[in-house]
Amino acid sequence: MKTIDFKKLRSEMTLEEKASLCSGADFWHTKAVERLGIPGVCVSDGPHGLRKQETDADHIGLGESVKAVCFPASSALSCSFDRELLHKLGITLGEECQAEDISTILGPAVNVKRSPLCGRNFEYFSEDPYLTGELASSYVNGVQSQNIGTSVKHFAANNQETRRLSISAEVDERTLREIYLAAFETIVKMSQPWTIMCSYNLINGIYSCENDWLLNKVLRDEWGFKGLVVTDWGAMNDRVKALNAGLDLEMPSSNGVTDKEIVSAVKEGKISMETLDQTVDRILELVQKYIAGKVEDAHYDKEEHHQLARKMAEESAVLLKNEDILPLKEKDKVAFIGEFAERPRYQGGGSSHINSFKVTSALDASKGLDIIYAKGYDSLKDEYDEELIQEAVHCAKEASVAVIFAGLPDLYESEGYDRTHLDLPSYQNILIEEVVKVQPNTVVVLHNGSPILMPWADKVKGILEVYLGGQAVGEATVNLLYGKVNPSGKLAETFPLRLQDNPSYYNFPGTNRTVTYQEGIFIGYRYYDAKEMDVLYPFGFGLSYTKYAYSNLRMQVLRTEADGENILAEGEYKANSKTIHMDDTEKLRVTVTIKNIGNYSGKEIVQLYVRQRDASVIRPPKELKGFEKVALEPGEEKDVTFLLDNRSFAYYSTERNDWYVESGQYDILIAKSSREIELTGEVIMKKSTPEEFLFDDRTTLGDVISRMKDPSILFKMFKGSFEFTAAEESNTTDEKMMMEMIKSMPLHSLRSFSPTPLSNEDLENLKQLILSQID
Numbered sequence: 001m002k003t004i005d006f007k008k009l010r011s012e013m014t015l016e017e018k019a020s021l022c023s024g025a026d027f028w029h030t031k032a033v034e035r036l037g038i039p040g041v042c043v044s045d046g047p048h049g050l051r052k053q054e055t056d057a058d059h060i061g062l063g064e065s066v067k068a069v070c071f072p073a074s075s076a077l078s079c080s081f082d083r084e085l086l087h088k089l090g091i092t093l094g095e096e097c098q099a100e101d102i103s104t105i106l107g108p109a110v111n112v113k114r115s116p117l118c119g120r121n122f123e124y125f126s127e128d129p130y131l132t133g134e135l136a137s138s139y140v141n142g143v144q145s146q147n148i149g150t151s152v153k154h155f156a157a158n159n160q161e162t163r164r165l166s167i168s169a170e171v172d173e174r175t176l177r178e179i180y181l182a183a184f185e186t187i188v189k190m191s192q193p194w195t196i197m198c199s200y201n202l203i204n205g206i207y208s209c210e211n212d213w214l215l216n217k218v219l220r221d222e223w224g225f226k227g228l229v230v231t232d233w234g235a236m237n238d239r240v241k242a243l244n245a246g247l248d249l250e251m252p253s254s255n256g257v258t259d260k261e262i263v264s265a266v267k268e269g270k271i272s273m274e275t276l277d278q279t280v281d282r283i284l285e286l287v288q289k290y291i292a293g294k295v296e297d298a299h300y301d302k303e304e305h306h307q308l309a310r311k312m313a314e315e316s317a318v319l320l321k322n323e324d325i326l327p328l329k330e331k332d333k334v335a336f337i338g339e340f341a342e343r344p345r346y347q348g349g350g351s352s353h354i355n356s357f358k359v360t361s362a363l364d365a366s367k368g369l370d371i372i373y374a375k376g377y378d379s380l381k382d383e384y385d386e387e388l389i390q391e392a393v394h395c396a397k398e399a400s401v402a403v404i405f406a407g408l409p410d411l412y413e414s415e416g417y418d419r420t421h422l423d424l425p426s427y428q429n430i431l432i433e434e435v436v437k438v439q440p441n442t443v444v445v446l447h448n449g450s451p452i453l454m455p456w457a458d459k460v461k462g463i464l465e466v467y468l469g470g471q472a473v474g475e476a477t478v479n480l481l482y483g484k485v486n487p488s489g490k491l492a493e494t495f496p497l498r499l500q501d502n503p504s505y506y507n508f509p510g511t512n513r514t515v516t517y518q519e520g521i522f523i524g525y526r527y528y529d530a531k532e533m534d535v536l537y538p539f540g541f542g543l544s545y546t547k548y549a550y551s552n553l554r555m556q557v558l559r560t561e562a563d564g565e566n567i568l569a570e571g572e573y574k575a576n577s578k579t580i581h582m583d584d585t586e587k588l589r590v591t592v593t594i595k596n597i598g599n600y601s602g603k604e605i606v607q608l609y610v611r612q613r614d615a616s617v618i619r620p621p622k623e624l625k626g627f628e629k630v631a632l633e634p635g636e637e638k639d640v641t642f643l644l645d646n647r648s649f650a651y652y653s654t655e656r657n658d659w660y661v662e663s664g665q666y667d668i669l670i671a672k673s674s675r676e677i678e679l680t681g682e683v684i685m686k687k688s689t690p691e692e693f694l695f696d697d698r699t700t701l702g703d704v705i706s707r708m709k710d711p712s713i714l715f716k717m718f719k720g721s722f723e724f725t726a727a728e729e730s731n732t733t734d735e736k737m738m739m740e741m742i743k744s745m746p747l748h749s750l751r752s753f754s755p756t757p758l759s760n761e762d763l764e765n766l767k768q769l770i771l772s773q774i775d
Helices: 006-012 015-020 074-080 083-099 129-144 173-180 182-191 212-222 239-245 257-267 273-293 302-316 386-398 426-438 473-481 525-530 701-705 712-717 733-743 747-752 760-772
Strands: 043-045 104-106 149-155 168-170 195-198 228-231 318-322 334-337 371-374 401-407 442-447 462-465 514-516 548-561 564-570 572-574 577-583 587-596 602-612 623-632 637-644 651-653 658-660 664-673 676-686
Touching: 006 273, 015 257, 015 273, 074 083, 074 129, 074 302, 083 104, 083 129, 083 302, 129 149, 129 173, 129 182, 129 623, 149 182, 149 273, 173 182, 173 651, 195 212, 212 239, 228 273, 239 257, 239 273, 257 273, 302 473, 334 386, 371 386, 386 426, 401 426, 426 442, 442 473, 462 473, 548 577, 548 602, 548 664, 548 676, 587 602, 587 623, 587 664, 587 676, 602 637, 623 637, 701 712, 701 733, 747 760
Parallel strands: 043 104, 104 149, 149 195, 168 514, 195 228, 334 371, 334 401, 401 442, 442 462, 577 676
Antiparallel strands: 318 462, 548 564, 548 587, 572 577, 587 637, 602 623, 602 664, 651 658, 664 676
């Protein structure tokens, strides 16, 4: 069966058959309609490897699954800032799905990291929605290029594990749009995923699976999503409400209970046949896509994919500190200390847990090198062991360099529960402190899925963050430590100095029923940079064995014409920066030259942030709007180019129910991290149409004065009451107080202070006069 005539098959279906398609046949399969030759298809957990279960099905990683390849988790991969790498991962997983007869992989997980305590952060990309959307889109495009579907999850505002099945995330619309929906929007518009998985939680009091605004109005009507929406496993609450709200497929099986509810609702007029038919068409289309794209006798090379997992881990690792200790020399006698050198923690717990066909540790990968080993701790016991500590200290004394493999044990972070602190196990901190007392040349390698505190950071000479680097993390780590590969990753999240510094600290994980996103758009670096707060390591930070110079910032304005994009103007130098004029219909091409001025081959991640000056609304001090990873040999230089569009400068205006670009000055910041700005350009933005002025009963005189061509008109009208003129700035306290009070008045308040009575008609005439004075 290579094609499905949707309308013909649907016309031949009974109501009961249509309803039956709307829930799973079992844990991992959609229902078949054997009478019409419609097969069911299989889906499988992901996103960084396959967790296909053939028996004892579950969604939390307890049951056995087929042997597969475990790639680095998204917390690691995001640090690569490499779209091509994520695309390659997608292609690879698509090949594996074809070989395992899987139609759809349940991933990627793109929830933004609101708090470092979220137990599932290892499976998410970043605290930044732009980075998340760009990388995840590449992943989706890769998977779906192999005629395998993706299920982008968890839509939406699923940012904690605590009471995730019942908590209501209370989030204002601007915050939703700019932070928690933005990555999903990018993926839908750039990649059209086959499916979207809705989250368990409620959003502002409405379950995600029953949220008509979220699923129909935003996802489908605004963004143009064409695929089907599936529940997270067990997320269904009210099947009738959910179907009307745009929720197509319930997983897993409801044992027919909700199918009967759909049948009854259609008969009673609570669900229209048109709505049910739309849902049936979407489910049949998923089946059709898989059948049409099925590769017969597909197979893949596990060893080849293992080597790809190693390369991905190498590209993603972040060098956080290096005081002339790395790379190590092969002739050095090195002590590998810590259980994770022998048994690395390379993946997280829960539904993404992969049954790896092999795992290579750092000890396995260091054969032929002069390595001595001490276990240092037992990760399963979570307790201090004096004998293991002393053995490690002795081992460190015997070597010229000590490399301590530390990190979070499985028990510390997992799907199903959140962390309560950012600490490493105390026995690991003690181990590090004891080793540095006897061995000044100490390097720490970290295996963790999310930020930790490092009370010993100023005492060690090197820190290499490998996150949860997949089954080949040991090989990758040794290659990085010994300089066979130059570290090139940069942090996709901020590492704070204290948990209390995190903006969600007072509102995570909330009460028994609600969690309030009171910090709004200020999460991650948006908050820390706005507060100019010291952090352990900032967003976008990462070191290399070489050095890079940034120079020659150029900017060009582009307008799309019938014959393509034409250059309208180029920026001109102003000392160390540039300035350029454009309007909100045009695009901006930004180019910068990067040169490798060190002695090692390497890759640099160049970041572009946009900052608006003097915005009329509260905005972060900078937002990531571009990134590129460039490979350079020693002495080599290359141009790196970014293209910014209207959205790069916009904020979400709840007054206009749309994205909005204000006129004014914007800075283009070329950076090594959110805290290391190398070059700055200036853009003067002008609206292509007159700037809309929102005038209602809350608009103040200060609002109108700032926009009027000749505000003296107002002052002259009320000169009998207020002793000031438009051209004068008040110098006395009383006069300044009066001026500020007047600026804060809405128009109707003038009635109380006017020298003559003001009727409603007078106020309306005044309003029209003001509007005639506004550009």
